[in-house]
Amino acid sequence: MIAKVVRWALASSGLLVGPLQPARAQPPPAAIHLNQVGFYPAAPKVAIVPGAAASPFYLLAPGSTKPVFTGELGAARYDSLARQTVRAADFSACRARGTFVVSVPGVGVSYSFQIAPRVHAAVARAVLKGFYYQRASTALPPAYAGAWSRPAGHPDTQVLVHPSAATAHRPAGTVLASPRGWYDAGDYNKYVVNSGSTLGTLLALYEDFPAYCAQLTTTIPESTNAVPDVLDEALWNLRWLLTMQDPADGGVYHKLTNASFDGMVMPAACHTQRYVVQKSTAATLDFAAVLAQASRVFRPFGRALPGLADSCLHASTQAWGWARQHPASYYRQNELNKQFQPAISTGAYGDEDVRDEWAWAATELYVTTKDEQYWQASDLLAAGPLPVASWSQVRPLAYYTLLRLGPTLTAAGRRALPQVQQKVRALADGLRAGYATRACGTAMGHAATDYGWGSNAEAANQGIALLQAYRLNGEQPYLLAALTNLDYLLGRNATGYCFVTGSGHHSPQHPHHRPSEADGVPAP
Template identity: 50%
Template sequence: MSFPPKYLARIIAVVSLSSLLAACGNDGNSNGSSSVAGAANSSASSSLIKVNQLGFLPESSKLAVVPDVPATSFKLLKAGTAIEVFSGTLSAAKVWDASRESVKVADFSSVKTPGDYQLHVDGLANSHVFSIAPDVYNALNAASIKAFYFNRSGVELLPEFAGKFARPLGHADTQVLIHPSAASDARPSGTVVSSPKGWYDAGDYNKYIVNSGISTYTLLAAYEHFPEIFNNQNLTIPESGNALPDLLDETLWNLEWMLTMQDPNDGGVYHKLTNENFDGTIMPHEALRERYLVQKTTAATLDFAAVMATASRVFAPYETQLPGLSAKMRKAAESAWEWANIHPAIVYKQPSDVRTGEYGDKTLSDEFAWAAAELYITTRVDGYYTALKPVDVFNSVPSWGNVNGLAWVSLAHHRAQLTNVADQTLIASRIKTLADNLLSTWYASPYKVSMEKHDFVWGSNSGALNQAMMLVQAYRLNGKRDYLDAAQAQLDYVLGRNATDTSFVTGFGEKSTLHPHHRPSEADGIPEPIPGFIAGGPQPGQQDKADCKAVYPSSVAAKSYLDNYCSYASNEIAINWNAPLVYVSAAIAALTPK
């Protein structure tokens, strides 16, 4: 299903915003240099073998997509040689309507020997080099978490942690103003409050509670589900070597900010901490505009409640290191829940002087369900389960504005610890029904993915990964191997088995995203992007067309991707897109048989 883009105002007011951006000398500027190359790449990409450019675990399902050429067989070669290690038969050709290509599939799952390989099909260029290795996703998983460190607000990134991407402190946010939209008796307009830390949301430097909700939860869920992947991981962040797993240290950086976004006087949570307008293409320390806390909303307050309830249980074992934190989070979650029940329908309304992302969401039943589920799991108070209204809550692939699925993910994971009020059959059935739908798409897909044409919406790569996350839940419930293979296919998709022949993760793969819409990556003067970020991905809306001098190589859904800084509609990065990359890369590594 589709979900609303963050930049609703930007799309509606694209003309005025374009002139604004031109005045700021930022997003509207692209170097234009990739437009010719982009067009050439488009026609070329249809004649290429598409494969996960990182590669596979020895026991992974291993598929590649091959253009519809006369050849009926393929060979697996040792990389850079003509030495054949395997040969197989290509599937019959089928047309994928999302990319308007006729393709065949090569299956080399039986090859399990570690090494570097290329696929060969007569009449085509050999594929990118990829690996089969037991640690093939370790660096990817670490970098996808480290990306959050690179997006930290309120701290200098030192060379010992950030290498050449070191930068001065930006956005201390220790003196931000209560915006008129957020004024209350206790905190009138213009009140100065402190709201430091947190992650920049995306390519911009603002901080939004709604999107922090799903992002922070997804990282916490990755830890709850697969602690063995993270317990000894060293991300080379300032907290490496302390008593906490680095993933939890990184997540805590944002949780500490989120806690400051709750009004201590009533429990309500501010929707965002933001400038009035987007910054230009400048480094964080150069962005000095006034910052505001804007309007309390029901969605922000419920997302906050869900995340704090989750964090309360995840951090409970660390009472010695973080005394009182778990209890403080639980209390914050409970008071947020109470505020939301008194104010059940306060929807975000963008003030006339604010032009940053909206994350507006008018459907709040899913936020209520998710918050209730997490509070129930953490507190074991049956009333929260009843408030969840489980029979009325269906399961769906999660997105920032549609979080029903997160409730079912958590309930399924904790099913053995729930009280008697929980309907175990319903929980299992919700997980299975959604996963079976995704699985039937995967069975029939010419590209062997569960992405369909209608899934190519803003942030489509996160859709692919959130589909994988939901397939993983079904695999964890009943062990049916097809769920895991279909989840693997989604990871393959974002790492190169897609119609653009691109690995969408910066720094990973022979042909990967180079020019993400990410201000630090563009403004730092370093040619390559900061590694570990996943781009939004193809979608045919092209809402940035008026701001881009560069030309999209294609308007076809699965090919409508522009690797240019100007393309906020297909090439921005965002915390809610990186979070499922962390989850899925960990899940595949943890669950694939050794």
């Protein structure tokens, strides 16, 4: 169960997470940084205390002066990236269950947290519900969205083919319908490459933990149907993706976008013309990969979703065919703007190294169809060390699929499994190396490169890599290292913020997220 909930809470991939609770006044930052949600009784439990001298610390019930646990702060450690010295309060030996605080004399008292089984269950539901709040082309009624309800915006039923995407059968100005999908993390456009990798992560969650996902409900309009909520949410984006493929040739438009970003207003206030732009190899291969995966995942739901699995596989093979004919159709926005009007200034998400996209698409098609032509085209093992997954580096998603479905592979795939396992284990070994001696004691933060744009997705994807290594043979150190990144996301970091909005006691306000800034609700 721990691995399942950690996987859920780590599967954030860049999208803002939905609120768990209504607006409330935020307390000032606490001087003790820890997971503000809580800990499993048998799991490690660590807080960090910046700037503290050597001292005892105490675990107390809120309002009590009787310690449940007493310990000594650890040795001082310098965090060169945060430029602060910290000490750790390790209370892993405490197995008591309930609500507690950590108290350090002369420093202060932490936020309250719980020690309990299933302590992250609400966070897991919030992560999934977050995708519902990102839905485009639909109203979010109070029954499902609470204080964050809003009218529909961006119906996307009158989208124009941009001159960069024009063909003889779909000339510039052709009107298309491309509704649904998820808004990007901060703006109202819909991007295939990052949306596709996010969707692939959600489908992988279901493939890894189908029983857990079957009981995970989030109060969305589809919650009463015969499909698990995680797959219903995936469908909202999947059905949009299907509209982004040109049925005449199988190519996939790189994104659906305004010419420039909408202002910080609600979706219903936006009426700017929207476009589909040039087809790209990266978008088409990401599409091919996730549609092949979706065909596999949704096939058991044929009664509820007749024909969907076959439609997904057909779309995937058509996309693969287009990519084979256009292996270097890169989306270069600045160059396109010199040739076509209107100029597009929204997120480019350009990617000119598509070797990983080829590997992911070929792998998903091979695993779904068992056709070895795709395996032969994957070139999966030719690359060097396996990197952490991201929207622009999807090779790990191919490896995880092979590990997950290894027993179902043909002989060619099974022969490669030892190398696949070795590369995933090597990635995980690198992530967990030395984490226990770092200032915050987390896998996240081994280098400054961990902190790029959307760095919480980096922490989450590191955690997923560690969990995949744990699933190989149940080696506990990988699971414990993954838990440290969950602790990081929930407050054990240099800032002291719980990065899951609406969870914990001190989470970000005013994120780069248009609805959060425009809806008049204090909490994002």
